[in-house]
Amino acid sequence: MEIKPLNPNESSLEILFESYLIKGCGSFDKLLEVYQEYKKNNPDKSVIITLDNLDQAEYTSTHAILFNDLDNIEGHDLSNVDSAAFENGEHIGYLSTPSEFFILKENFFKQTKEMDFSGACDRGLSIESEELSMLEKVNTSPLDYIDKQIILKVVPVKNSYDAIAGFPNGYFSSDLNPFENYAVAKRLYEKYGYELFGIGASLMGFINNNFLNDDQATELITDLAELYDADVELFHRLLGIVKSNKHLFIKYTEDLNF
Template sequence: MKLEYRKNYCGEFLCGYYRIHDLVDINDILYEAQVLSQGSHGYKFIMTLDDIGQASYTSMHSKMSNELDGGEWLTSENIDPSWMDGDFLRDDLGFDKKFLIRKLGFKHGLSNVKLEDIFKKSLFLDQESRDDVIEVNKNPLTVIDKEVYLLKVPVEYSYEAILSFPNGYFSCDLSPFENYRLAEHLEKEYGFHLFGIGASYISFIKGPRFEPKKVDMILEFLAKIYLKNEDREFIDFMRLSILNRDILTLRYSE
């Protein structure tokens, strides 16, 4: 595996990033991300997952429809007048300023979203999507596109790294704010840190605060999101996967 750092910031991600080449073992990128994190205080690292083209497309539309980078809410913020061109943000703002605006956009969107809103989405797994979730948790590489990036995001918590590549556009998907609440909950309550997002999937990695004794609580939480009826085989698989693997991969789309 090789990491190629792109010196120029990317407007799509609003952060520095690495292109990942020749990824054949998921543990390689987990190790590299850990090493980079230790030497990059004030940053968190997440990677892109499935279908980078579709994920980029839906992220673009999600940012627009959710007014993450500007909207009527700008008038309620104490924005430096030099950042504005009339009622709109200047197109030539630097990436550091654009990221601050993105934070404000998320703050406004999150004010109306609670964790419980996730349960209102119809993310119940049918047989095909159930089998897909099992397969990607057996082998996380199956959900990673050949074109893949590791994002270096200037945030304090892993769940905040979603600001760099917000996704969830269609009405049946979790929105960017609901994905944020999901990642926030899994980190604060169970010690799983956001590590990747794509067009349909979102992944998490165990942190030092993960407690095996909480696995039944995690399973109960996941069952409320994904299972319309009892599915003991699926729950038993997820229990063993959570206990024995470092990565947890979930769907955020229908």
């Protein structure tokens, strides 16, 4: 496996914080080891990795930033922003330096204040039986569905769910938006101990330090059924996977296609 600092030409997004390109990962367990290593080495920050379909995930992230005005500099103090962000004394119009990440972060968190898990459930996501079968496969063999190129981002935020501010995703109107994704990730952390560790074009990935007990697993299934407006009995197909794994992958998009 190769891990190296991300170069600007290797991502369609501006590099606003420490980021690395991972290639040739041979196992999901090894990928989690890398995640845990960077997390340990950055105790005051959060780590998030890209998951499925990197190009599409970056495309939708770009549009999520623009659509939600997350790069809007109005009202922000730019006195300490790197001079590289200006031309002829004027800001270039988009965020391009690490000194500007605070703008993205503040704009993001302003829009999470009124969002909670029930609001995310109101989006009206649904899930077909075939998609549930796909989620079973993703949770059983995650690396088969993660892109061959992975970007690891060390985001200067406190909590794992806060790291969505560094890679906001969810653009299409029928998908969860970035703030709804945030609410879901916060719910899974606060209620079950799941840390958000990755987000892709369709998937969010979580990791837990502990296995869920029977009651927690049943409650999680109930929450997921509510999120997807589905019959709880249908989601009991995931019960064994939830109880036997410390990781969890769910979809945040209308459709899940691999």
